[in-house]
Amino acid sequence: MNLGTFPAFITGFYLLTQLASIIAYMKFTNLKCENYDKSFLNFRKCDLKALSRNKVALTVDVQIFQLPIRNFSVNLDVYRKANGYRPFLFNSTTNFCEFFKNRKRLPFGKLIMDAVELYSNLNHSCPFNVRSHLLKLVCFSFYNNSYNFKHDFIVKDLVLQNEQLQSLPAPTGEYLLRITAAFYNVWKFKVHAYIQIVEE
Numbered sequence: 001m002n003l004g005t006f007p008a009f010i011t012g013f014y015l016l017t018q019l020a021s022i023i024a025y026m027k028f029t030n031l032k033c034e035n036y037d038k039s040f041l042n043f044r045k046c047d048l049k050a051l052s053r054n055k056v057a058l059t060v061d062v063q064i065f066q067l068p069i070r071n072f073s074v075n076l077d078v079y080r081k082a083n084g085y086r087p088f089l090f091n092s093t094t095n096f097c098e099f100f101k102n103r104k105r106l107p108f109g110k111l112i113m114d115a116v117e118l119y120s121n122l123n124h125s126c127p128f129n130v131r132s133h134l135l136k137l138v139c140f141s142f143y144n145n146s147y148n149f150k151h152d153f154i155v156k157d158l159v160l161q162n163e164q165l166q167s168l169p170a171p172t173g174e175y176l177l178r179i180t181a182a183f184y185n186v187w188k189f190k191v192h193a194y195i196q197i198v199e200e
Helices: 008-017 096-101 107-119 130-140
Strands: 023-035 041-052 055-064 072-081 085-095 152-159 173-183 186-199
Touching: 023 041, 023 055, 041 152, 041 186, 055 186, 072 096, 085 096, 107 152
Parallel strands: none
Antiparallel strands: 023 186, 041 055, 055 152, 072 085, 072 173, 173 186
């Protein structure tokens, strides 16, 4: 797969999260993480936590062994379930480092990251050297004092919020967001996030 620079994965994620006002709720239903290089990283956490019937929190903690990161790309495949999961909207790759240099160049991406960064330490441009953001992580109180924050990329208790939805055309149903990450042009891990969207 060719690692491009068009920042479409942020746009795709935005389209799936900013849906029409008829949506009653949207929640994560399953989460799977694949590690392609255990010498480079480790998944400390990859799980969902039910907060209520229609609200589920996502947590992913990736421990990185080789810092700093100066080259980071992400591919997003979006699928909708219809006699199996079929491609829907996007299969594109973005240079994540370039996006963080200027978020305003992609308004959809800025909206998403403005929300996600409240739950994550992945909130700055390259190089990613998590050590330098240790104090900020401690202030966010991720997990407990026994965690080694300085080597982790963390998304903690991310919940899909209905009040953030806007009127964009997209059908209800079951979706799969397949996110694959590459460091220095080599694929290192993949996350499968399954989402259910239900009408009122």
